[in-house]
Amino acid sequence: MAKSVVAVAPKANRRGGADINPVKTPLTGILTLATILDREGYDVKFYDETFTKPDYDDLDPDFLLVSCMSATAKRGYEIAEFFKNKDTKVLIGGIHPSFKPRESLKHCDTVVTGEAEKVIVPILEGEYEGENIVKGEPVRNLDNIPFPDYDLVEGLSKNPDKVSICASRGCxxxxxxxxxxxMFGNVTRTVSNERVIEFLEKIKTLNTLVFDEPNFRADRKRATSLLKSMKEHGISPKRIWMDVSLHAAEDEEFLRLCSEVSELHFTIGLESINKKALNYYSKGKRFSIEKMKECLERIKDFGIKIQGSFVFGSDYEKKDVFKNTLEFCKETEIEFPTFCPLTPYPGTDFRKELLEQDRIFTDNWDLYDNVHTVFYPKNMSPYELQEGIISCYEEYYNLKKGLKHFIRGQFFYGGATFYLHYLFWKIKKENRRYLQALEKISGPERKRTDLKLFNNV
Ligand code: B12
Structure with missing residues (x-):
C-alpha cells in the first residue's frame, strides 16, 4: 500500500503581514514537494491553512511535512508536536528552519535546510536514516522539477482563478x-519560458497571476521574452503581480510589454526615502529621491499600478520619517504602499548586527511578520516605531480615499483601501497587550533583554 503524506503550510497565529497581501494563493515551495511525492506514488494530502484547517485528529499519515517562515514557525511547531505524539514521522523545512535548524529539531524528527526537491524522496525512503538535520541541495536546472499541482490543494477549486508561480530562484x-x-544563492536560476507558457495555458480559469519571484526582471532577456510569448499565446489574465526593482522604469520595452499583457501591479522595494538608510541597506545602484519620483511616474504613465514597500527603523531615521514618507506616497500616488518595521529575520546581516548590539527584545516568532516591532531603534522608541507604522496605514488607507477609488471606478483599490483600514483597526484592537508591553520598554529605564515580556502578548 502507498505510504501516506500530509503536507501543511501553516497560517500564522496572529493577524499580520500575510493578511496585508490582497491576493491569496497557496504556498508554492511545499506544494512543489507534495507534487513530487504525489508523482512518486505517495498518497498525498496538502493543506494550506489560509484556505482550510483540517481536523488534525482525523489524520494519521506515515509522514507529516510542515513548512515554516518565521511568522508561521510557532504555528508550524504546534502542528508538528501534535503529530509527534502519533506514529507519524515529522519533517520540518522552509526558510526559518533553514537558519534555525536546531530550534526546529526540538519539534520534529528531521529538519531539512535549503531547497528540498532532490532530497525529499530519499529521506522518505529511509536513505538518510539517523540524520536529523539534512542539508538540501540547490536545484541547478529548475526545468527538472514539476510546477506545483493545484489539484492537490484541499479546499481550493480544481479550477483556480488565482495562481502564483515561482519560476526563478536566487537574487x-x-x-x-x-x-x-x-538561502537560494546570488545567481538567478529560471524555469524555461516554454514550460511557464505550457503551465499557464492549462489553467483556463486564470484571472490573477502572481510571479512569486525576488525580481521578475533580474534576467531581462528572459522577462521580456516571457511577456512576448504570453502575448503570442493569448495568455492575458486580468491582473498580474510581480516584484521588480525600480530599474524597470528605465526599460521602456519592458513597461510597454507589461501594459500590453495585462493590468500589471509592480511590487517595488522602495525601502526608504532617506538616502543614508538606503545606503545602509546596501542595495545596488541608488536613485535620488527626485529620480525615484520620476521613475514611479514613468511606470504609472504605462498604466501600471504600484505596491511600494517601505521599511522603517534604521539608525538614520527619526520620527519625521513617517510624515515624510506619507507625503512621498501621496505625491507619487502609489496605489498600494506597505509600511513595515525593519525585522531581524534569522540569517540576515541585520539580525547579526542587532544581536551584537543587544537590541532585539524578543524572539517570539509570531511577531516576526513585518507588522510588529521587535527591536530597539536608535532614534525613536519601539513604541514610537510601532505607532508610526500603524498611523501610516490608518492615514493612507482612509475611508475617504476608499470612496474616491470607487467613484473613479477603481473598485479593486477601493475594496483594498477599505480592507486595509479595517485590518489595521483590528490589528490595533488585538494588540493592546503588545502595545502596553512596548510602552513599558520604551520608557527611560528600558530593559534591553526582557525576552519573556513578549512571549504571551
Ligand atoms: C510568495 C511569498 C509569500 C506569499 C506566500 C504565498 C505563495 N503563493 O507562495 C505570501 C504573500 C503569503 C507571503 C507572506 C509573507 N511573507 Co513571504 N515570501 C514569498 C516569496 C516571495 C516566495 C516564497 C517562495 O515561493 N519561495 C520559493 C520556494 C521554492 O522556496 P520555499 O518556500 O522556501 O521552499 C523550499 C525550501 O524552503 C524547502 N521547504 C519549504 N517547506 C518545506 C517543508 C519541508 C517538510 C521540507 C522538507 C522542505 C521545505 O523546500 C522548498 C523547495 O525547495 C519569498 C521570497 C522568495 N523568493 O523566496 C518571501 C519570504 C519567504 N516571505 C517573507 C516574509 C517576511 C513574509 C511575511 C512575514 C511578510 C510579507 N512579506 O508579507 C508574510 C508572512 C507569511 C505568513 N504566512 O504569515 C520572508 C521570510 C523571512 C523569514 N525568515 O520568515 C521572505 C524570504 C521574503 C524576504 N526577502 O524577506 N510571502
Missing part, C-alpha cells in the same frame, strides 16, 4: 534585512 542583491541570497 543578485544582498540587502541587509534579507536572507534570500543565503
Amino acid at each position: 543578485p542583491y544582498s540587502c541587509k534585512f534579507c536572507s534570500l541570497n543565503k
